[in-house]
Amino acid sequence: MWWLRHFHRTASLLVLVALLSGCGFSPLYLKGKQNTQPELATIEIHNIADRKGQILKNMLMDQLTPKGQSTHLSYMLDVTVESSIRNLGIRRNDRATRAIMQVMASYSLLRTSDQAKILSGTSGATSGYDILDSDFATLSSKKDAMNHSLRAIAQDIKLRLSLLFSSDPEGNKAARKYWIKRNKEKEKQKRLERKEETAR
Numbered sequence: 001m002w003w004l005r006h007f008h009r010t011a012s013l014l015v016l017v018a019l020l021s022g023c024g025f026s027p028l029y030l031k032g033k034q035n036t037q038p039e040l041a042t043i044e045i046h047n048i049a050d051r052k053g054q055i056l057k058n059m060l061m062d063q064l065t066p067k068g069q070s071t072h073l074s075y076m077l078d079v080t081v082e083s084s085i086r087n088l089g090i091r092r093n094d095r096a097t098r099a100i101m102q103v104m105a106s107y108s109l110l111r112t113s114d115q116a117k118i119l120s121g122t123s124g125a126t127s128g129y130d131i132l133d134s135d136f137a138t139l140s141s142k143k144d145a146m147n148h149s150l151r152a153i154a155q156d157i158k159l160r161l162s163l164l165f166s167s168d169p170e171g172n173k174a175a176r177k178y179w180i181k182r183n184k185e186k187e188k189q190k191r192l193e194r195k196e197e198t199a200r
Helices: 003-020 038-042 050-064 137-163 172-200
Strands: 043-045 077-092 096-111 116-128
Touching: 003 137, 038 043, 038 137, 043 050, 050 077, 050 137, 096 137, 116 137, 116 172
Parallel strands: 043 077
Antiparallel strands: 077 096, 096 116
16 A cells, blocks of 8 residues: 555654654754754843844844743843945936945853853844835835844854854754855845946
8 A cells, every 4th residue: 555655764754853852963043933052042132232233132032032031141142233335326316226235243242150251253244225216115125124134143143152052063954054045145245236336
């Protein structure tokens, strides 16, 4: 019967899953709001200045503590964020038609017990948006670009913190896949910028 042909394959898969679970295997980076590393919930995120800083903090909390923060806080995360805008695609009337927004965040992870710096680095993201005749539409497009960049930065910081607490940071396929995707997006954005600068 047809189910007998698939029985051995299904049984083998179940055994493999059971063995991996018994070895303590757990994916480092999962889609959605799952959190596989309890250490992330022990990080207190300090307030970040201005509106974009508040948005980034909320996104970081969503990434690091989707099930709520631990009552025992072992680490403190300090973040500063800056942004810059460059206009492209200038019309004959000297009005720009497109802009490139670059957002950069610097972060430091401190251990609460002795204030030792455990990790520090920078994370950046670039997004483009159209400058339209409608000021409201342009503002909405600019806001979407900012949120896109901040979300990418929050995911990037979460990944780097996950690598810090992971026992096997180099061997995680999901993490490598994420980095490959991020690098492809950056290269695509650079090609777009070069193309628009050439067209000016």
